[in-house]
Amino acid sequence: MEHISLAVIGGTGVYKLAQLDDVSSHQVETRYGTPSGPIRVGTLLGQRVAFLARHGEGHSLPPHKINYRANLAALQQIGAQRVLALNTVGGITEHFGPRVLACPDQLIDYTWGRISTLCDEPGTDVLHVDFGHPYTPMLRSKVLAAAKVTGVRLQDGGCYGATQGPRLETNAEIARMRRDGCDLVGMTGMPEASLARELGLDYACLAIVANWAAGCGDGDEITMAEVLANVDAASSGLPELIGELARG
Template structure:
């Protein structure tokens, strides 16, 4: 790399490239955990070098439980990124998290199962026990909030992200349980990504893009892909400016 990478962004459903990323170079990055979801695109955004990786693949070919989260994070680390902003398309549960809201959660509950959730999986690996009380890096998260203020992007500060297995959406009863548990948002990719980032020593924060009300919440009817993608596009209009400002910080 000619210049250090200031920031890496992982795109979720509906975000398969980073708008306004110029002078893009494509990197195929093999890792000790296998291949990531696709190529890492590195370019310039508002004068800063930024890396982008589509979590589900650029053609959305990978369901949440099949994403190689370890390889994705390792690939970003190998090209020099130390800060990772995760874009997660989610459903809203509580009143402040309706469709087209952007949120920066500060807590997390993991309901997933059967996913490789640690870098300590292989025989002979060093066993690490990382502190995960605050699942998102507090200092980096504060910089995300500061970047939103500077750029005028409306962002809800805080909230609990509940990570479910997918790829199916949740039942009304499951969402009611999550509400009782304290979840404000529901998505399928928040874990093991956040935990792996901590094990790898990466600064990591989530920017949750609310695409729809979760089952039984708000005015939720049948959730359609067209609705989800339209809401993601509308909520994402300020993302390039926010990401560019964050990359400068």
């Protein structure tokens, strides 16, 4: 097992990691089943980094069908102890508009019916993990420091609301989330974050704001073309940031 400095999970619009060289592919099976696709391990700015496309490299898996347990277990099996999640999201509050890159520090889980714990497996211990700070504070600090070193503009903090999907939310649902204190809305933040905690992995999120959430923008219909264009723009500095983070 080689030393992996950092594992990155890519969301919608991020199906590979730019500037990853000397890439090898790993098809990993876990006790929880098969992950979303092959894990690509390569060198980024001198560091060995693993990458996994959360939805599959062809975006074939909707949020509620992703095997989050297998994804995280597979990354751990190949030697990763730190995971950076890239999540494509909608923006709710004023500082989280399209093309903003954010590092949230809180989340609220609105999902349902997903396997959300390792404790579903027969014979496993019942885990009551501390989840008051859902993202590992030390890793978050290092993400913020890497952004500062590389000059990548990053919004520090914010609350991520995880919804079921795959449909987008109604105006009323987003209004409720705003009242609840959510700044961002996405479909894949949970149970990924809590499973990482149960597995003992350090875990942080970089939220890529692709569009205004329902009722928060100019009222135009959200299109995938708009989403992908905004993701590309917001992601331009990610290779340098991730490479710096992997060194830390």
